[in-house]
Amino acid sequence: MAKARSSRAVVQTGPGRFELHAFARPAVGPDDAILRLELCGICGSDIEQYDGRFDEIGWTSGPTIPGHEPLGVIDEIGERAARRWGVGVGDRVAVEPLIPCEQCEACRAGERTRCSGWGRVFSYGLLGVDVEPQLLGGYAEHMYLHPNSVLHRISSALPASVAVLFNPLAAGIRWTVAESDLALGDTVVVLGAGQRGLACVIAARAAGAGQIIVTDLARAAAKLDFARELGAHAVVVADEEDVVTRILQLTNGRGADVVVDVTPVATQPILDAVEIVRAGGTIVIGGVKGGPRTVLDTDVLVRKSITLRGVFTVDSPAYRQAIRLLEQGGPPFARMHTASYGLGQAEEAIHHLAGRADGPPAIHVAIAPDG
Numbered sequence: 001m002a003k004a005r006s007s008r009a010v011v012q013t014g015p016g017r018f019e020l021h022a023f024a025r026p027a028v029g030p031d032d033a034i035l036r037l038e039l040c041g042i043c044g045s046d047i048e049q050y051d052g053r054f055d056e057i058g059w060t061s062g063p064t065i066p067g068h069e070p071l072g073v074i075d076e077i078g079e080r081a082a083r084r085w086g087v088g089v090g091d092r093v094a095v096e097p098l099i100p101c102e103q104c105e106a107c108r109a110g111e112r113t114r115c116s117g118w119g120r121v122f123s124y125g126l127l128g129v130d131v132e133p134q135l136l137g138g139y140a141e142h143m144y145l146h147p148n149s150v151l152h153r154i155s156s157a158l159p160a161s162v163a164v165l166f167n168p169l170a171a172g173i174r175w176t177v178a179e180s181d182l183a184l185g186d187t188v189v190v191l192g193a194g195q196r197g198l199a200c201v202i203a204a205r206a207a208g209a210g211q212i213i214v215t216d217l218a219r220a221a222a223k224l225d226f227a228r229e230l231g232a233h234a235v236v237v238a239d240e241e242d243v244v245t246r247i248l249q250l251t252n253g254r255g256a257d258v259v260v261d262v263t264p265v266a267t268q269p270i271l272d273a274v275e276i277v278r279a280g281g282t283i284v285i286g287g288v289k290g291g292p293r294t295v296l297d298t299d300v301l302v303r304k305s306i307t308l309r310g311v312f313t314v315d316s317p318a319y320r321q322a323i324r325l326l327e328q329g330g331p332p333f334a335r336m337h338t339a340s341y342g343l344g345q346a347e348e349a350i351h352h353l354a355g356r357a358d359g360p361p362a363i364h365v366a367i368a369p370d371g
Helices: 044-050 079-085 166-178 195-206 218-230 243-250 268-276 298-303 316-328 343-354
Strands: 006-014 017-024 033-042 070-077 092-095 142-145 151-153 187-191 211-216 234-237 256-261 277-285 307-310 337-342 364-368
Touching: 006 343, 017 343, 033 079, 033 092, 033 343, 044 343, 070 079, 070 142, 151 316, 166 195, 166 256, 166 316, 187 195, 187 268, 195 211, 195 218, 211 218, 211 243, 218 234, 234 243, 243 268, 256 268, 268 277, 337 343, 343 364
Parallel strands: 187 211, 187 256, 211 234, 256 277, 277 307, 337 364
Antiparallel strands: 006 017, 033 070, 033 142, 033 364, 070 092, 092 151
């Protein structure tokens, strides 16, 4: 079957502006490949990128093909790339967003999420169309796979709408368990009940947390109900209750062993986290704020001996664990995916996830190239 000579892709040309463009199919050499997209997940950071916040903080510049959670099938691959990645044409893969340089100190130490060799955040979905080859984002029919890409095979038996959850679920695993050193029986508070917050609940339950508490706003009532179904023991409605007071009540004044903040933009949750974490506990911040600054009382951090960790994206072990969980089944993963939108509906997809559209709020939304 002849390969398509061009590929359609969504290009962000400015804050709040998407256009559909056609690009020539890149040539494939011995070390790279072409991915045929099935779905590309959208997360809160896609909303911030759409709104122009990433240009403000220097993560993007100029026209860009968004999309950093690509799921697809190998459409064409070079001989050396096939050996290195252990995949061939027709295999379904999940693609890690970051493209590591493999040369800097962090990459050589196996800490690819801290890569500094490119001098910028070098990730699918963030690279401008002035970077060759141009198809470097997941809001497209095809995507070029750089030789340094990190891929994970994933079962083709899974519905695409479930397989595409590999990224948020991996974030829940890394942020809630690996980065916090969560211990059996610990109390975990998750600030935010979006897709990553719910993934944190799944991860905390699987790791044996003794108490899981989730917060969000009243408009996210359905998500809070779902959090309970996934294993949360209690929920707090942040705009109707005093978050700090309620969580201290729920923990009998002790506070949480681990607090994970996955809220976008809002900074109040960080201030709340300092109050509700126990002395000697850990706060993990995964929600990108896109610019707002928070002034913390560092004396409280010192007095309570709090460990404060920022986490950027997800590492390979968490992706592998997430894919195993998805393939094993168990939690109602299918219900986490709300809707898929075609390339021409990308703006509608962003607004749905952002809660800017009529109707019930979305948990997870994806771009489907053939939608």
